[in-house]
Amino acid sequence: MSNTTMIELKNVHKSFGPKVVLDGVNLSVNKGESLVIIGGSGTGKSVTLKSIMGLITPDKGQIFVGGENVTHLKPSNRQTLLSKFGMLFQGAALFDSLTVWENVAFALIEAKGMAKHVAQEIAIEKLRRVGLKPDVAFLRPDELSGGMQKRVGLARAIATDPEIIFFDEPTTGLDPIMADVINELIVECVKDLGATTLTITHDMASARKIADHIAMLYEGKIIWKGPVDHIDKSENAHVEQFIHGRADGPIQMQILKA
């Protein structure tokens, strides 16, 4: 990990109607860092991610990616920004109308303009990297198990050797063993690439495995950020309650209030 800041959010605010979701988020991710954002349902983790990707425009504040202010990008520049990222979505989000290799190669062909036969070779190599044999490349996503679909999603996320990868709930819907396999693959693939990653999850087992640093989002703010091995001694009542999944604590009072 270097000291160069790769992603930075400065006092980011976002409301939907009267609902304040982000209320002054400050966060930075260094080059090569793996930051995991944790937080309860509806706390704004996805809104944070979408804001960085330029899919949601903040009401106030600034967002920088690779030193560039991306807060108010024109649609054409947003496309360029998005092409720098790899993404693994919740549920893998593969196109069932395309074969597995076409899904993996999508950005290589569409965004990078690569010849199909070259992109296919790269896709098969990326599939191998995530533990899938070449014959899987010619199946359709709906012919695969959930775990295999996640692997394909991961192969697609790393297809362009991106500098930045986003993981949105990467282990959702997987059994604990398959979740661990996917977490390990994520760690290995990210290390291979030296990529900067930002993951959102409520799965603490996944967060502990993937993260260098963890940040907790609560009531529109980052209330704690620290190295993963400091989280058990955070001395923050909200963090304590969340990581132990306790019903009792300050967060429940907020749920009752809602």
Ligand SMILES: Nc1ncnc2c1ncn2[C@@H]1O[C@H](COP(=O)(O)OP(=O)(O)OP(=O)(O)O)[C@@H](O)[C@H]1O
């Ligand atoms: N486009 C939108 N329009 C209106 N409200 C939205 C929009 N996007 C998100 N929200 C609201 O913002 C809040 C935060 O949503 P977000 O999806 O970021 O939560 P989250 O922390 O990712 O939750 P989960 O862990 O359940 O996925 C929710 O109340 C949601 O309904």
